[in-house]
Amino acid sequence: MSVKNSAKRKPALSGMAGDVTPRQRIWDAIRHQHAEDGLITMQGIRIALKRQDDLPESLVSGYLRALIAGGFLVRSNPEALPATTAIYFLKRDVGVEAPRVRRDGSLPPPPGREQLWRTLKIIGAFTGQELADAASTPKVPVAKATADEYIKMLARAGYLQTMVESSPGVPGRYRLMPSYWTGPMAPQIRRTKELYDPNTGEVVYSRVTKTEGGEP
Known part of the structure; x- marks a missing residue:
C-alpha cells in the first residue's frame, strides 16, 4: 500500500453504545471530526454528538482544555478573539479510549x-x-x-x-x-451484576436474580 493511500485511511471510531462516559462521547466526536477533515471545532463536536445534547458546553470546553494541556490537542488560533471560532487539531490520537487526562494534563494511574x-x-x-x-x-x-x-x-x-x-x-x-479480546477498555461489572463490554457496547453477561420462587 502506498503512503498516499495510507494517509487517506480514516482511523476507526469506537462506535460504542450504552453507558459510555461524557468524556468518551466527546473523544469520539473529536476523532470523528479528525477523520472527516482534520479540523475540530465546538460546533463540529456538537454535530458529531447529534442528539446527545445533554452535555453542557462547560464540560466539553473543560475536557478540550485538559486535552490541550496533555498534548493531545493543539489550537491553531490561540490568540484569536473570544468571538472567533476556535479551531483545534488532533496531535495525539491514542485510539478509541478517551484519555483520562486531568485538568493540568497529567494522567492518573489506571484503575x-x-x-x-x-x-x-x-x-x-x-x-x-x-x-x-x-x-x-x-x-x-x-x-x-x-x-x-x-x-x-x-x-x-x-x-x-x-x-x-x-x-x-x-x-x-x-x-x-x-x-474474546474485544479491545483496550476493560469490561465493567455493574451494580446489577451485569458485565458490560464498552468495546462492543453490549451487556455480555447478566445474572438472573429472580425466579418464580425468589432469588436463585
Whole structure:
C-alpha cells in the first residue's frame, strides 16, 4: 500500500453504545471530526454528538482544555478573539479510549480492573493470586479478591477458559480466550451484576436474580 493511500485511511471510531462516559462521547466526536477533515471545532463536536445534547458546553470546553494541556490537542488560533471560532487539531490520537487526562494534563494511574484486563491478555494461564500480583503496580496494588471477582464474571461471560477447576486447597486456573479480546477498555461489572463490554457496547453477561420462587 502506498503512503498516499495510507494517509487517506480514516482511523476507526469506537462506535460504542450504552453507558459510555461524557468524556468518551466527546473523544469520539473529536476523532470523528479528525477523520472527516482534520479540523475540530465546538460546533463540529456538537454535530458529531447529534442528539446527545445533554452535555453542557462547560464540560466539553473543560475536557478540550485538559486535552490541550496533555498534548493531545493543539489550537491553531490561540490568540484569536473570544468571538472567533476556535479551531483545534488532533496531535495525539491514542485510539478509541478517551484519555483520562486531568485538568493540568497529567494522567492518573489506571484503575485496578483495567490493569487486570490488560494483564490477562499477556500472562497466559493464571490463578487469581497470580493475576493480582502481575497486575499490581506500586501506585495501584490489586487485591486477590478483586481479581477473583473479575475472573468469575469474565468466566461466566465466556471470556475465559477454565484450565483447572477450583477445589478445596487448589485454586482455579484460567486463560483468556483469544477471540474474546474485544479491545483496550476493560469490561465493567455493574451494580446489577451485569458485565458490560464498552468495546462492543453490549451487556455480555447478566445474572438472573429472580425466579418464580425468589432469588436463585
